[in-house]
Amino acid sequence: MNFDYDLFVIGGGSGGVRAARIAASEHGAKVALAEEYRMGGTCVIRGCVPKKLMVFASTMPGMVEEARAYGWSADQGQFDWTAFRTKLDAELDRLEAIYRRGQTNAGVTLYDQRATVSGAHEVTLADGSTVSAKHILVATGGRPFVPDFPGCEHVLTSNDIFKLDALPKRILIVGGGYIACEFACILNGLGVKVTQYNRSPLLREFDTEARDLIVDQMQAGGIEIHTHTVITEIKKTEDGLQVTCGEGREEVFDTVVYATGRTPYTEGLGLEQAGVSLGERGEVLVDEWSQTNIPSIYAVGDVTNRVNLTPVAIREGHAFADTVFGGMARQMDHELIASAVFTQPEFGTCGITEAQAEERGQTEIYVSSFKPMRSAFAGADARVLMKLIVCRDSRAVLGCHIVAPDAGEMIQMVAIAMKMGATKEQFDATCAVHPTMAEELVTMRKPARQY
Incomplete structure (x- = not known):
């Protein structure tokens, strides 16, 4: 044919x-x-x-x-x-x-x-x-998903943020995934009063210790966060969009953005x-x-x-x-894919989380959390987190989680080593670059926890 x-x-x-x-x-x-x-x-x-x-x-x-x-x-x-x-x-x-x-x-x-x-x-x-x-x-x-509820026609999605005619003074971001958290940080940085609602903890698909640090710093930066919160109705009023939640909370915002998944x-x-x-x-x-x-x-x-x-x-x-x-049989390898979340602070991640390590067993958790030199000198309260998850038997690094400025740049490099099957001892044998935040990845000697 x-x-x-x-x-x-x-x-x-x-x-x-x-x-x-x-x-x-x-x-x-x-x-x-x-x-x-x-x-x-x-x-x-x-x-x-x-x-x-x-x-x-x-x-x-x-x-x-x-x-x-x-x-x-x-x-x-x-x-x-x-x-x-x-x-x-x-x-x-x-x-x-x-x-x-x-x-x-x-x-x-x-x-x-x-x-x-x-x-x-x-x-x-x-x-x-x-x-x-x-x-x-x-x-x-x-494409963005918006649930069906009374007043859902008044909300925007992440697609619409780039086309706003003007920035609102008060915005509600609904959702707890990386898209919602990224836009909450972005708009907060641009001077918008940001409130974020979600039915569960934010960034729940990521490593718990890493996400907790991110959420704490989001709140410290001025973002008002309410979890276990579900919107039941939105009404358009002269003052803005009146949002009603299941627990009886009512607030008014200029704009409501749903980032509840795609x-x-x-x-x-x-x-x-x-x-x-x-x-x-x-x-x-x-x-x-x-x-x-x-x-x-x-x-x-x-x-x-x-x-x-x-x-x-x-x-x-x-x-x-x-x-x-092309006559070249090739499959995409979906294992050990690094990713970055551009919240403030930034998050880079590759491999299993600590919760998954606990389920798996036979793992060691190496953690370093500290105030970086740049922030400390400026008198800021920002902290960074470096975490490695290691198999006790093979010694392979199974997971790496970084909360720090430019974490996305760092995790790209770490992912290469992880994809090659690098062991904790090979990380340790790598000489540190000093003074950097990333040197902590090759200087952590004793595990903080074992499973």
Whole structure:
């Protein structure tokens, strides 16, 4: 059978564009890609990139205050959201153009419209036309989830924060995951009065000792946090949005943002009608080759709800292209994936948590918590945490958790050693770089706890 394309990719985010480019430019496939919004996906347009730029902006007041402690005459002035957003929009336009150019230069045909799966080898475009493809790759990512309750139409999601016309004076962030906590820190740093609600402890999926330190410092920085709190109703009033909680608390905010998780974006894609199996949360079920139960249809990235990180989607997309079109059978290794949470303080993590170590047994926990030199000299109360989790038998480092400025930069380097199977003794044999915070990772000699 002759097909219009060897590969049709639905979704122009990180995983989709990598798969399309590699299949076309390196393996000679005839490829098309459809994106209904903007090329670059969640990470580039409404996630990692603009968020990180907002993180940089939000840390400037702290730098000014620290500068004074170091003898500089420094004035903070006022933050100009409009000027920042104008520059941010221009940067996102630039990045989108780079992504688009990368596809066209590779020979990928782009469709700037929604596409749905209408058969094992058929895709229907929003304009009503259909195209055939030997292989279809679903890479539509995820989207914010907002529960249904009275007044839910008044809330924003993390997608909307980048498009605010002006910063509110009072904002409520609902949620306790890394997205909610990052935006709480960002907006607090930009001068907004931030309150955060969540039904459970914040950052509960992460190491408890690390998250407790982060939450303590978030509160010390001025963020008002209420856990075990569930919103039952939101009403729009002359004073703002009146929020009512199950325990009877009522507060008024200018803006309410829900960051209560993301769900795979599969609704209305025609996957079920095409026979593709979906999971309980709507995720596309795939095997270790990213292949669905329909042999011609594959999926990568957040839409599969495996490990929802941009670099993971990129590697899954690359492995798919190499396997299907390059004759190089490759799978994405989902073990020991490092990640960073850009709260203030920053958090870098790789491997198992202490709670998981306790369940596993035969582990040692090495911990160092201290006030870093830079903060101590400035008279600040900031503390950092370094933690290693070690297998007692193999001596391999099974987990590393860092709460510190630039923790994301540090955990990237540690993850290389962990991926290579480095032991605690090999960490110890590495000479320290002094004076640094990271030297604690190679100078902790006695375990604080054993399981």
